Amino acid sequence: MTTLFDAARFLKVPAASAVQYIERVNRGLPVRTLARIADAIAPADVEFRYRIIPKATLARFKLTRRLNKVQGELVTRLAEVWTDAIRVWKSDEAARNFLNRKHPLLENKRPIDIVLQSEIGAQLVRDVLGRLEHGSAV
Numbered sequence: 001m002t003t004l005f006d007a008a009r010f011l012k013v014p015a016a017s018a019v020q021y022i023e024r025v026n027r028g029l030p031v032r033t034l035a036r037i038a039d040a041i042a043p044a045d046v047e048f049r050y051r052i053i054p055k056a057t058l059a060r061f062k063l064t065r066r067l068n069k070v071q072g073e074l075v076t077r078l079a080e081v082w083t084d085a086i087r088v089w090k091s092d093e094a095a096r097n098f099l100n101r102k103h104p105l106l107e108n109k110r111p112i113d114i115v116l117q118s119e120i121g122a123q124l125v126r127d128v129l130g131r132l133e134h135g136s137a138v
Contacts, residue, residue: 007079028066037078077122081115084126088133
């Protein structure tokens with residue numbers, strides 16, 4: 001499955017190790033990382049980024065140009081799932097379709113909604129992607 005390096009590479013956040021990446025998240029990822037993941041997952045939905053970070057909160061972060069640790073972890077979680085979905089589905093469009101389509105293994109919930117809820121939800125979606133990759137999922 002995806003590593004922190006894959007997520008960091010996708011977000012264009014330089015880090016020589018997983019520990020360095022964690023330190024970058026703790027110090028605050030650039031606000032542009034939010035735009036990068038939002039534009040990848042939902043390029044036609046300008047409001048999607050506000051599902052990740054509320055509009056008023058994002059306005060405050062734009063002043064510092066840095067996300068806080070919690071929001072950086074959420075952006076990283078989305079990037080990890082996104083890079084997994086790309087690897088499994090082989091195209092941005094197919095990955096987007098998977099993330100935005102209700103799935104029977106997720107009790108007919110959309111994977112993106114599950115990922116946004118929690119890290120546990122993201123792990124569940126990564127498990128479904130792993131099953132799809134190995135041919136044991138619907």
